[in-house]
Amino acid sequence: MTTLNKLFRATAFKLTLVIFGLSVVGSALVLGVVAWQVIKLVDAETQQTIEEQAKGLAEQYDAGGVRRLGQVIDKRSHQPGSSLYLLTNNAGEPLAGNVAQLPPGVLDQVGVVDTPYETVDETAPGRRALARIFALPGGFRLLVGRDLGDRARIGAVMIHAMAVSLVFFAALAALGALFVARRVLRRIDAMNRSARAIMAGDLSLRLPVSGSGDELDRLAAGLNDMLARIGDLMTGLREVSDNIAHDLRTPLTRLRNHAEAALRSADDPAAYRIALERTIEESDGLIRVFNALLAIARAEAGADGAGMSAFDLGEAVESVAELYAPVAEENGAALKIEAAQGLMVVGNRELIGQAVANLIDNAVKHGAPEGEGAAKTEITVVARRDGASIAVEVGDHGPGIPAEDRGRALERFVRLEGARSRPGSGLGLSLAAAVMHMHGGALRLDDNNPGLKVTATLPAAAETPRLPAAQAAA
């Protein structure tokens, strides 16, 4: 496509043409209305002049009859810039006046007429007059009129103005269209080039943003945000597939090894039994990892509305904490629960409950102080209102996570040094973070001095009548 061709096809160009057409029609309308009003005014004035003159002539006629009238008309006719007069007898022959020629039959129409005429002095073609015709006794006719040259001149001026403005508009519109179309085209071409480069595989490229904040900029910024999100998802996907390969291969290998070893060396039913039980155990572990991965993927893809309800997060936190309290105690940790009531949130109770459970589970597993025989530790679980959001804090006094590792700790399958020897899939915190994001909240890791403090925040529900929490199996 040639540049010119492209220019003519550009939306901006077409738009400018439409605006041009509309402004021509608009200005024609305005000028037309003005001309019409002016002509109406001129006509009204002309008629009034005619009326006054006719009145004067009528007085003369009353005083001296047709003869006197003829004299007056004769006299008036020869004054410069005079009105038009014609007096005829009953045979239609002119007796006095400055009108030489009239179309036949005009004088028979008594009243106001708009007619072509010719004067006595000059024979300029195409003159028109507005005139009033009176019938006098004895078959005499009197015409009093005014030339309509003024009216014609106004019309001509208007048409001229319209033509000039049209040319002016056209030039302006063409220039504007060219300017806008070229400017927009240049930017869109640049965006297109970037888009093609991105499609070709360079996901780090972004569309150019001019900084003017106009609609093209906003479009580019929106698309760039979308690209950033796609990039994140792609990176996440790649990392996950790498991690799945690693974290599922390990238990799969173990599972296979156990089965193989049993086949090779076991010779009594009890040994087979043990091997099979271990196999089932391993596969249960694998299923668990799969389920966690699926739950994270679902949560990251966003809520689909099913299973959403308003419920009391404080109550939910309390019941989950109570579920874990005996386990914590067995692990040498006292679970201290401080959950306020009436902390209403809207969300998936099941998923949020699981997220809270993961946080507590995490604290129970990793929150014990280092070293054997360490004193009994305390894990605090707090649910409280924090401005417009609800915060759930789980704090332990374990080794904690160094500040530089905290971001990484939320990624899938990441099990930090020291945690690898302990049970866990490395998915607990990722799932909790994904669930919080899905509900418009966040998950933050802080120092508990010493230990780790995980804070999950969720937006508080607007003050609405309480809905019943979703029931699981009845």
Add this chain to the structure above:
Amino acid sequence: MSPMRILIIEDDREAAAYLVKAFREAGHSIDHAADGVTGYDLAQEGGYDVAIVDRMLPKMDGLSLIGALRAQGGETPVLILSALGQVDDRVKGLRAGGDDYLAKPYSFSELLARVEALARRRPKGAPEETSYRVGDLTLDRLSRKVARAGEEIALQPREFRLLEYLMQNAGKVVTRTMLLEHVWDYHFDPQTNVIDVHMSRLRAKIDRDFDAPLLHTVRGAGYMLRDDPQ
């Protein structure tokens, strides 16, 4: 457990054959349908204690089948068996009229326990029992009192609900996920042996000071409250 009549609607032949064999070994009588329409017709004829329905079936999907069955007034308890195992899928399944939902892959002991628990449900309209007795252990739901051999046992509210659920299902296997669902109203995987710790605390209260244990651990499956040790 008295034998039950169970209808299995599952299109995968191998999975169906496995289920039929396993349930027969557990002493139940089984009918099998390989598609939704056949399954619906069989279920309509009635007389089943429980129907196990796969979600994705040829000719008529599982949820539509259950919806149609319920619309016709069919009250057969239905357990939905599905590869779709996320929270939302479960909610949809139960809303469609299912009584329980189990995601694939499942363990057979879990499925068996759930099916037996479903079949045992009271018929609609029957009055709810207000007290339970297993051996010399009694639980009164109204006064919320628990006693063994006439001696009152003090339980925490959650322990009371645990025991209540176990007594409702006395003589049946109750799995850990069933306990989590019915006592805590959660369905997620708690990762840790949280339920076991609660159970050992309950056991300490109801069994420790008495000769015959009532609360038994069923290896690889869950727990069972029963009087006569077998």
